[in-house]
Amino acid sequence: MFEAIPPAVIYLLGALLVPFLKGRFRQAFALAIPLLGLLNYTAITEGVHWTVTLLDFELVLGNVDRWSLIFLNIFTVLSFVGILFIINDNKALDLSAGLLYAGSAMGVVMAGDLLTLFLFWEMLTLAAVLCILARKTVEAGKAAYRYLLVHVFGGVVLLAGILIHFATGGSLAFEEIELSGPGAWLIFIGFGINCGWPILGAWLTDTYPEASVGGLVFMATYTTKTAVFVLARCFPGESILIWIGVAMVLIPIFYAVIENDLRRILAYCLINQVGFMVVGIGLGTAYSLNGTAAHAYCHILYKALLFMAIGSVIYRTGKSKATELGGLYRSMPWVCVFCCLGAVSSSFPFFSGFVSKSMIMSSAVKLDTPFTTFVWAVLLFGAAGMFLQAGIRVPFATFFSRDSGVRCKEAPLNQLLAMGIVAFLCFCVGTFPGMMLYPMLPNPEASYDPYTVAHVADQFAFLFFGGLAFTLLIRSGLFPAEIRATNVDADVLYRRGGPFLYRIFDRGLNGANRIASALFIGVIAKHVCNFFESGASRMACWIMTPVWMMQGADSEQIEDNRQAFFRIARKGALPIGITASCAVVMLGLLSLIFLLEK
Amino acid sequence: MKPETSHPDETPGWFDRKENVRKLLMGLFIGCGLLVLIDLIFLVTGFDKHPYLKWEQWPGFYAVYGFVASVLLVFVSKYLLRPLVKRDENFYAEKSNTNPVKGGSEDV
Numbered sequence: 288m289f290e291a292i293p294p295a296v297i298y299l300l301g302a303l304l305v306p307f308l309k310g311r312f313r314q315a316f317a318l319a320i321p322l323l324g325l326l327n328y329t330a331i332t333e334g335v336h337w338t339v340t341l342l343d344f345e346l347v348l349g350n351v352d353r354w355s356l357i358f359l360n361i362f363t364v365l366s367f368v369g370i371l372f373i374i375n376d377n378k379a380l381d382l383s384a385g386l387l388y389a390g391s392a393m394g395v396v397m398a399g400d401l402l403t404l405f406l407f408w409e410m411l412t413l414a415a416v417l418c419i420l421a422r423k424t425v426e427a428g429k430a431a432y433r434y435l436l437v438h439v440f441g442g443v444v445l446l447a448g449i450l451i452h453f454a455t456g457g458s459l460a461f462e463e464i465e466l467s468g469p470g471a472w473l474i475f476i477g478f479g480i481n482c483g484w485p486i487l488g489a490w491l492t493d494t495y496p497e498a499s500v501g502g503l504v505f506m507a508t509y510t511t512k513t514a515v516f517v518l519a520r521c522f523p524g525e526s527i528l529i530w531i532g533v534a535m536v537l538i539p540i541f542y543a544v545i546e547n548d549l550r551r552i553l554a555y556c557l558i559n560q561v562g563f564m565v566v567g568i569g570l571g572t573a574y575s576l577n578g579t580a581a582h583a584y585c586h587i588l589y590k591a592l593l594f595m596a597i598g599s600v601i602y603r604t605g606k607s608k609a610t611e612l613g614g615l616y617r618s619m620p621w622v623c624v625f626c627c628l629g630a631v632s633s634s635f636p637f638f639s640g641f642v643s644k645s646m647i648m649s650s651a652v653k654l655d656t657p658f659t660t661f662v663w664a665v666l667l668f669g670a671a672g673m674f675l676q677a678g679i680r681v682p683f684a685t686f687f688s689r690d691s692g693v694r695c696k697e698a699p700l701n702q703l704l705a706m707g708i709v710a711f712l713c714f715c716v717g718t719f720p721g722m723m724l725y726p727m728l729p730n731p732e733a734s735y736d737p738y739t740v741a742h743v744a745d746q747f748a749f750l751f752f753g754g755l756a757f758t759l760l761i762r763s764g765l766f767p768a769e770i771r772a773t774n775v776d777a778d779v780l781y782r783r784g785g786p787f788l789y790r791i792f793d794r795g796l797n798g799a800n801r802i803a804s805a806l807f808i809g810v811i812a813k814h815v816c817n818f819f820e821s822g823a824s825r826m827a828c829w830i831m832t833p834v835w836m837m838q839g840a841d842s843e844q845i846e847d848n849r850q851a852f853f854r855i856a857r858k859g860a861l862p863i864g865i866t867a868s869c870a871v872v873m874l875g876l877l878s879l880i881f882l883l884e885k
Numbered sequence: 886m887k888p889e890t891s892h893p894d895e896t897p898g899w900f901d902r903k904e905n906v907r908k909l910l911m912g913l914f915i916g917c918g919l920l921v922l923i924d925l926i927f928l929v930t931g932f933d934k935h936p937y938l939k940w941e942q943w944p945g946f947y948a949v950y951g952f953v954a955s956v957l958l959v960f961v962s963k964y965l966l967r968p969l970v971k972r973d974e975n976f977y978a979e980k981s982n983t984n985p986v987k988g989g990s991e992d993v
Contacts, residue, residue, distance in 0.1 A: 544962035545971070617898045652937040660938065671954035687900055694892065741927070741934035745941070748920040749951040755917050756955035758910065767963040773976040774967075782977050 291330035293337050293348045293397060294359065295407065297323055298366070298390025305386065306379040314374050317382045321367035321389070328363050331356070335399060347399025350461065354580065357727040358396040358516050361584045362389060364712070365508045365591055372595055372705040373501030384417035385505050392509035396516050400459045401449045401474075404517065408445060408481075411510055412438040418502025419494060430497035433781065437480065437490040445477025464521045475522060482514035482565065483558045485534045489777035492539070495554040496607065500598035503550065507557060507594050512583050515564045519579055524571025532569055533662060535562025536669035542776060543676040547608045547769055549597050549685060553590070556677040559669050560586045560633075560644075566662060567647040573733035574653065578646030580729050585632075585639035585716060592629030592709045593677060596622050599698035599706075600685055606693065609680075609769040614690030622698050623686040625706035628713065630678040634670065636746055638717035642724065642737045644670060645746075649735070671753050678750075679757050684769065824856035921945055 301320035308316050333356070336349030366389035373381050391414055394407030412435065419431040452470030453459055464471050476487070483491045491511070498506055522528065536559050543555035560582070567579030599622045600615060601607045616623040632638035648670070652663040697703070716723045720737065760766040828849045835845045855861055861869075899905055924944040927934065936942045 540958065541962045541966050542970075544959055545967045614898075616900060617895070649937065655937070663938075667950060668954045668958070671951050672958045675955050675958065690892075690901070692892065739935065741932070741936075741941075744920065744923050744927075745934075745947040747916075748924065748945070749947040751913065751917050751920055752948040752951040753955045754913060756952045756959075758913060760956065760959055765963075766959060767967060770971070771974045773972045773974055775970040775972055775976070 289330055291327050291332075291336070293394070294324050294327055294331075294363070295348070295390045295394035295397065297327060298386045298393065299410075302383045302386035302390060305383045310377070313379070313382070314377050317370050317386065318367075318374060320386055321363065321370055324363045324366060324389070324393075328359060331359070338399075341402075344402055344459065345400070346403045347461075348394070348403060349397050350399030351397065353727070353729045353731075354516065354520060355396045357580050357584060357729065358512065359393055360727060361587050362392050362396065362509065362512075365389070365504075365587055368591065368595075368705045368709055369501065369504045369508065371708070372504055372598070372702050375699045375701045376501075378421070380417060381421045381499060381501055384414050384421055384502060388414035388418065388505040388509050392513050395513045398461050400461050401452075402459060404461050405442070405446055405449060408513075409442050411481075411513065412442060415502075415506055415510060418506055419498045421499035421502050422497060423499075424497070427497045427499070430494040433778075434490055434494045437781065441477050441480035441487075444473050444480065448473025448475070448477055461517075461520065463523065466522055466525050466527075475525075478514050478517050478521070479531070481510055482518060483511050483535065483561055484531055484565075485538055486777040486780070488535075488558060489780065491558060492542070492551050492554045492776060493778040493782070495557075496548045496550040498550075500602045503594050503598060504591050507553075507590050508587050511557065511561050512587060515561060515568070515579065515583050518565065519568045519576060523568055523576060526569055528565050528569030529662060530569075532562045532564070532566030533665050535559065535565055537562075537665055540669055540672035540676065542774060543672070545767055545770075545772075545774055547610055547771055549607055549609060549612070549681055550594070550601075552609075552676055552681055553593055553597065556673050557586075557590055559673050560590070562669065563644060563647050563666060566651065566666065570647075570650055570654065570659070570662075572650055572654070573730035574735065575647055575650035577728040577730050577733050577735065578643060578648075578650050580727075581643035581646055581720075581724055582640075584724060584727075585643040585713075588639050588709055588713050588716065589629050589632035592625060592632065592706060592713060593681065595702065595706050595709070596626035596629055597681065597685065599702050602702070603695040603698060604693050608771065609684040609688075610771055612685050612691050612693065613688040614686070615693065615695075616686040617690075618693070618695045619686070619697050621703050622706070623682070625703070625710050626682045626686060628710040630682050632710075632713035632717065633678050634674045634746070634750055636717070636738070636743045637714065639713040639724075640717070641746060642717055642720040645737050645742065646735050667749075671749065674750055674753050675757055679754060683757075683761075821853075821857055824853050827856045828853050917948070921948060924948070 298320060301317070305313060305317055331349070331351055333351050333353070335347060336351065337347070339346045339348060366385070369385050369389070370382065373385060387410065391407045391410035394410065395404055398404040398407060415438070416431045416435050419427050419434055421427075448470050449459070450470075452464070452468070452474060455468060455470055457464070457468075457470055464474065466472065466475055480487045480490075482488065495503060495506060518528065539555040539558040539562075543552045543559075546552045546555060564579045564582050564586075567575040567582065570576075597607070600612065600619065603619065604612070604615075606612055628638075633640040634644070635641055648663055648666045651659045651666065653659075698706075712723075725731075725735070757766070831852055832845060832849065835848050840848065921944075926932075928944045934942055940946050
């Protein structure tokens with residue numbers, strides 16, 4: 288057996304080298320990296336590996352336990368699928384961004400200390416920005432900028448949290464942290480921004496629809512799930528997470544109903560599903576934490592499948608809105624099949640979502656308190672909503688519904704292959720969870736069996752009647768019409784609030800600046816300057832004026848005298864007699880003051 | 886249902902034929918009926934579902950919940966949320982854009 292190396296190293300080196308290669312060689316190399324990662328994964332064992340000393344700190348690049356292994360497993364699988372999905376275009380930027388994304392996410396789940404975590408955390412942001420920029424549209428450029436701003440803010444919050452936590456006697460080890468004190472809270476919020484929490488997570492639905500087709504597969508896989516991972520590691524059982532998760536399950540699903548952009552609908556559903564995982568972390572039991580890990584695994588699979596299917600549609604048609612699509616099953620039958628499989632995988636028995644989502648729900652209801660029963664009811668509602676939107680409406684609006692008249696070619700072979708692999712995995716994981724999924728879960732002692740007769744029958748009834756409701760609503764015209772519109776979400780805070788603040792600061796600070804400039808430079812500085820330049824000479828002229836009057840000069844003469852005297856005084860070229868008499872007067876005055884003081 | 890843009894030379898797809906859509910709908914209705922029937926059989930035979938909550942033992946609980954949740958979700962979104970948050974499609978477009986596209990959303 289060979290020695291494993293940090294998976295992040297493989298991917299980051301790959302990301303750096305990809306731009307220097309050309310043609311087929313680049314494609315082969317980019318595909319070889321995830322395969323190498325997969326091989327490397329098989330050699331990674333539990334324990335602490337790869338420590339590096341940096342200044343006074345010991346960075347741990349490999350703190351491996353069951354939590355990190357299950358995430359590393361799915362991250363590695365998805366890195367191969369994601370690269371395969373974009374390999375036909377052979378664009379260096381897309382491939383590099385994808386590899387960088389995968390490598391950074393693996394760096395986070397393998398990190399053993401908070402500094403290493405932070406380093407890879409920031410790399411995730413960089414990779415995501417590249418994934419958005421790879422779309423190469425003006426809107427994508429703006430979205431990338433917004434993404435960068437929000438996540439740099441999140442990164443600063445996290446870093447501040449880590450530093451305060453460390454300065455107040457906390458450990459830099461990446462382990463469970465008690466949620467007390469400003470340091471821990473800032474870390475908590477820094478994680479929450481990436482996790483897509485209500486308000487803090489508005490970046491997600493704002494920027495995902497602008498990302499490149501392939502880049503979004505990486506974005507949907509890595510950022511929110513690494514956030515779930517770090518929350519599970521640092522804050523398991525924090526009850527506030529239950530509330531946050533409930534809000535994540537509930538709020539976005541309403542938005543999804545009235546959204547027109549297909550990838551934004553899926554993004555809302557993504558937050559809804561991440562909400563399940565956050566609830567699982569908040570409940571903090573062995574069962575619920577297993578549910579969180581399992582659901583992250585399964586959700587990555589079927590959500591990637593859905594995003595790839597819609598990505599292929601955008602790739603071929605250039606359209607992403609429900610109002611512009613429909614009837615595509617004629618042109619893209621295979622993509623249609625894969626999209627439906629992704630939809631089915633979200634909830635149906637024998638597919639991945641079924642065996643994991645129910646773990647979290649049953650762990651809530653097992654606690655048997657009125658509150659957890661309420662949580663269970665909300666999760667059930669969220670599951671219905673998610674199935675209605677991602678499960679029925681997205682495939683329906685894209686591939687069936689009315690014929691939009693759009694005709695295009697079937698997706699490229701590599702994209703179909705990538706979707707095929709994930710669809711196959713969704714089925715295998717869902718049908719044989721005892722073989723494919725449950726042995727990897729963090730708490731092996733908390734076993735779960737989803738395939739009881741009652742559970743399967745109930746789930747079918749639940750989904751069929753959800754489908755029935757959709758059908759009746761569509762046919763009766765009660766389902767909200769697909770409308771081209773912008774629905775205001777919390778991103779309005781920075782998309783409108785940002786420019787608003789900018790205007791306030793523009794008017795306020797620049798106004799103050801203008802007034803200060805006029806006052807200080809235009810008035811005060813001018814007079815001070817004048818005083819020091821000619822003040823003394825002018826005073827000398829005033830003093831001399833009565834002398835000239837006593838000498839009987841008329842006003843014209845006095846004016847002439849004054850001008851001549853002013854010129855001489857300014858140059859300091861007074862005759863010695865006058866200078867001497869001034870000095871005498873000055874000395875006399877000083878003596879007088881001295882005497883008076885006495 | 887007629888296609889909105891014409892591709893008259895195409896043979897209509899499987900889902901374009903009314904009889905096929907009707908078959909699908911019948912399949913859905915029959916499926917729903919069967920699932921209710923199964924629940925009733927559970928009730929009659931006294932099959933223990935091992936429920937965590939007593940509601941789960943009620944026949945048709947999940948069917949009703951799935952249906953009601955879906956309808957409620959759609960109605961709340963349509964009648965409460967959309968009037969609150971809907972803006973023009975170019976809501977976030979640049980102010981400097983001197984030629985905004987007019988009537989993007991209102992004319993639907």
